Amino acid sequence: MNIRIGNGYDIHQLTTDRPLILGGIKIPHSLGLLGHSDADVLTHAIMDAMLGALSLGDIGHYFPPTDSQWAGADSLVLLDRVHGLIRERGWQVGNIDSVVVAERPKLKPHIPMMRDRLSSVLQIEPDRIGIKATTNEKLGPVGREEGIAAYAVALLVCP
Numbered sequence: 001m002n003i004r005i006g007n008g009y010d011i012h013q014l015t016t017d018r019p020l021i022l023g024g025i026k027i028p029h030s031l032g033l034l035g036h037s038d039a040d041v042l043t044h045a046i047m048d049a050m051l052g053a054l055s056l057g058d059i060g061h062y063f064p065p066t067d068s069q070w071a072g073a074d075s076l077v078l079l080d081r082v083h084g085l086i087r088e089r090g091w092q093v094g095n096i097d098s099v100v101v102a103e104r105p106k107l108k109p110h111i112p113m114m115r116d117r118l119s120s121v122l123q124i125e126p127d128r129i130g131i132k133a134t135t136n137e138k139l140g141p142v143g144r145e146e147g148i149a150a151y152a153v154a155l156l157v158c159p
């Protein structure tokens with residue numbers, strides 16, 4: 001069995017007039033993330049990890065912010081496309097691990113639903129998707145609630 005590993009990182013600014021969507025779930029909060037698509041920073045980091053594992057570039061290459069087709073796009077639709085790119089090359093997701101760095105709100109109650117949504121798109125069991133949430137201890141732009149960041153690692157397997 002062949003295995004490949006990739007990592008992904010993303011950060012988006014917080015703003016008052018947008019919904020907060022993380023891992024495909026709309027989370028009640030007074031602030032949301034700014035971006036060309038729905039700005040789902042966690043799903044973006046996961047997609048970049050999957051693409052990186054096969055040296056396929058990054059999501060900016062496939063879904064450029066200059067393309068109006070992706071304005072307001074549901075990032076789970078983009079994830080489905082990325083999943084298609086790896087599947088058509090004979091690969092599938094072994095597991096994913098990720099960290100969301102956000103000062104607020106508390107994300108822990110929403111993590112089971114995020115895992116369910118992401119795993120259904122990737123056609124794997126939810127226990128193959130790790131999502132952890134941490135604050136930045138009030139340090140830096142994330143600590144000042146100017147943005148939310150996410151890191152992800154993806155292991156791909158070719159049976």
Ligand code: MG
Nearest residue numbers: 010011041044
């Ligand atoms: Mg992004």
